[in-house]
Amino acid sequence: MNTVVCMKQVPDTETLIKVQGTGIATDGIKWVMSPYDEFAVEEALQQKEKMKAGAVTIVSLGPDRAIEAIRTGLAMGADNAVHINDSAYYNAADPFATAAVLAAAIKNLQYDCVFLGKQAIDDDSGQVPAMVGELLGIPVITQVLKLEVAADKSKATVTREVEGGQAVIEVSLPVVLSAQKGLNEPRYASLPGIMKAKKKPVDVKTAADLGVTAGPATAIKEMTLPPARQAGKIIGGDDAAAKAAALAKALQEEVKII
């Protein structure tokens, strides 16, 4: 089974984020593969291992540094990669423009499934999986928790998360699937994997190479950090009744939620 995984390099969740203009300052940031994309890569690898055939191709839009995350995916076991290195597109950080270049790159590839993380953990837009499906003209299933592909690769049974439960869906292939936490446990790249990854082919493309002209549909106007967390308040009082009264008063007058 041939699969394509769309992967984005994002700042490490623990890294210090500083706003700069309508984006973030990139100096001093530790970049990693977006965690949901790790589930996507892992699922593609597990499906390949189950079928004992096919190739896993990583497609990523990002600047030069994105190659590190691409190599991580290759070290995990992906076979090759397409690196769309086009500043107009990665700087725009626009879901539609991103989906357009990804879909254009995927069209050139053979695939039965396209995997993505359900969202990138930096801008959290969550739109790209659906748009890629639309642009490729194939079904999309988001928030995937479990995937079983029929041996003849004609269809798949997919479990996805719904509010408070799960839904099981049967879908024909090819299909776009976005990975939710719980789909699998991403592997730790082995050292031979890391060494082999250095030699695996990475095809570097621009939007023009892919024949994409679609521009961004949105533009960021302002970016702000969430307000710093306020210190907690300890409700005092002589006994439990007094404390409860003070708490009720605070909730009513200060927080205004009762």
Place this chain on the structure above:
Amino acid sequence: MHGSGAEISREVFWNILGPGFPTEQVLLYVLVFGTFLLFFRGLAKSGFFTRLKAAANAKGPEVDRLGNPWDRFWYMVTDVFGHRKILREPYQGIFHFFIFWGFIALLITTAIVFLQADVIYPIWHVWFMKNGFYLGLSLFADVFGGLAIVGILMALARRYVIKPQWLDEKGEDGVVLWFILAILVTGFTVEALRIQATEVDPSSPMFHYVWFSPVGRSIAFLFSGMSDVALRDTHVVLWWTHVLGALAFIIFIAYSKLIHIFMTPVNIFLRPDVPQPPLKAMPPEMFENAETFGIHNVEEYSWKDIVDGEACMRCGRCVEVCPAFNTDKPLKPRDVIQDMRTYVGEKAKLAIDADGTYHVIPDEEYTGPGFIGDTISRDTIWACTTCMACVEACPAYILQFPKLIELRRYMVMMESDFPAEVMDVFKGMENNSNPWSIGAHVRADWAKGLDVPLMSEKGGAEYLFYVGCAGAFDDLNKKVAVSLAKIFKAAGLDFAILGTEEGCCGDSAKKIGNEYVYQALAMANIETFNAYNVSKIITMCPHGYNTLKYDYKELGGNYNVVHYTEILDKLIKQGKITLKQPIEGLGAITYHDSCYLGRYNKVYDEPRDIIKALNSGSLVEMSSHHAKSFCCGAGGGRMWMEEDLGTRINQKRTREVMASGAKTVCTACPFCYTMLSDGIKELEMEEKLQAMDIAVLVAKAAGLDGKGQEADAEPAKAEADSE
């Protein structure tokens, strides 16, 4: 034969040789010759030569264990005869000492008798075994032989009465003891029969000297009623029993753990150089070109690792002290060595052709049991805390736990096979250079508002204060880092921290088996250290201490590294820190030795001296301390793993603290501090017990725990000057 004359001596072969041709003597020669042949046949049958061949063909890294041969030889001689390590355990030490010296004394005596009766007398007709020399020799053999019996009885009592849990129980274990006892008892009985027959009559020239054979003379009383003929007949039978028994025993050595008589001294000669990291770094260039990392085939060990198995006599001292074994986990260091030895032998049999050539069996062709999993279970491999108690306890200088870490290396780097919870630890180290996975940018936040000098601002300092991840990220241990910074400032020490330029030392990664990540972390630190021309480093954590001091050397980083207890002890003794008033409420204090400070680096006195200088409570010792200290459970990367098997190590140690009668347990290691604090909470002992890091107490006693610490520096200095 000489010796029957009226002089102070004895007739060798009394009652054995008839007149004329010495048939029995010649028969004895034949038997002894046959015994040696059977001994070597026994070695071959028990696979000894096969395993040595496997050692000779081992593919592991070359280890230099032959440098300074004379030093090694002398150490071996003094260790073998002086029982340097064996006597650390008084009971088994003493009984081994008795048996050992009994053997040596009887061997010397037998050799002298042989020289006299079979060499010197037949050739030169000189009889030197007489008078004072003879009596001295007789006393020597009797006393030491007697002590050997005492030793054997003590060993039997341990095996059948005391029965410690860690003692191995194999068929040969009992046989060895009863066999030696039988030889000793028949030997003394033969002597007693001869004494009764020839020396107790007042007409005998030996009559007045018969008590120079105290054991033989005492036993002879049993035979006082026997006729001369009966004495002689019994003597002949027992003499041959004794001789044949002794010869059979020599053959038995080849088949049993008694081979340690030869192989343990060899291993002592080949002992690891000290100091050196017990776990060698993998050559960095491996990460450029090697195809396989760590060990999964037993042939990939070094020759020395395989020879280690031959020196192990299953004494079980490593098991006795192992924190994993003592909390019901599957690891027994002895069994790792023994199982490896058996496996080496079995696999080597397949690798040796009929003509004796050795060829390594490729993985594809080998269908027998594997080493990881089938021979050494995964749970065993992950149970080790690298506390080094096994290595420290081993009288044969075997390196037990590093063999397990080699397997972890394979599992982690080749197969990504490790406890699931370790994933975040690796990622944290890779992305944020700390196992807590906290953003690297907050590494220096603990120092906010303390005005701690930064290397990047100061440009350089006499000491780099390497805080380490625990001091930087763990709330409990940030207090220790803060205390140390305050103390160093008050003492006027020229120091600086690296702040956010500091990185994880990599110890946990290394011991979990991720040498690749360890070396990346180490190289980053070395680069930073060198950029500031760092030469002296103070570490807060004993793991960082050991790693920076020894492991970084292997990667080209040479620094003079001290642990904070060493520098605090010095500053206190120099009067640069004044511990003003006793701290109330500490009660009796005990000190928990960190493995990486104590066993790894022999820093035992400094922490204790600091505690005494606090003058705030008496120092008591726990049941295990110093080199025998019991691990807190966090070493070897176990800090980051779930402890699902058996009971919890930190709780066992906490109970030992409780049993010591102490109210405060002092630590000098962030892992120990955390583990014991947790142990106290888990056992709900907060009312009776508290864990405290030494640095926190020193800061408190020096009046540095609150504000206004800056003002204290001056008086402290003035006092130092007046001394």
